[in-house]
Amino acid sequence: MSISIGGIDIATAIVNIDMELIRTQKLLEWIVNNNVGLRGPDQAAMVAIEQQAAAVVKAKYPEAGLEWNPG
Incomplete structure (x- = not known):
């Protein structure tokens, strides 16, 4: 279990x-x-990559209510 x-x-x-x-x-x-x-990648590209990764995880686990907070 x-x-x-x-x-x-x-x-x-x-x-x-x-x-x-x-x-x-x-x-x-x-x-x-x-x-x-x-x-x-430059800083802007890294932010875009992080946003894309966050979107994939959020879509993979829709019931978890995940949000991406850059930091």
Whole structure:
């Protein structure tokens, strides 16, 4: 039995998120290490990326009532 909040199975969500985060981190490290001179996103692009990520999570868990507060 696991804990569910707002329709989210917390244990499963944590494991899935950890896997996705580590996979994304390793992919990003590979891209940076194999592309000399690669430019990263500027501040405006980072804000847009965060907004897009927040929208995806909010859509994925509509019953949780999540809101994105930049900070």
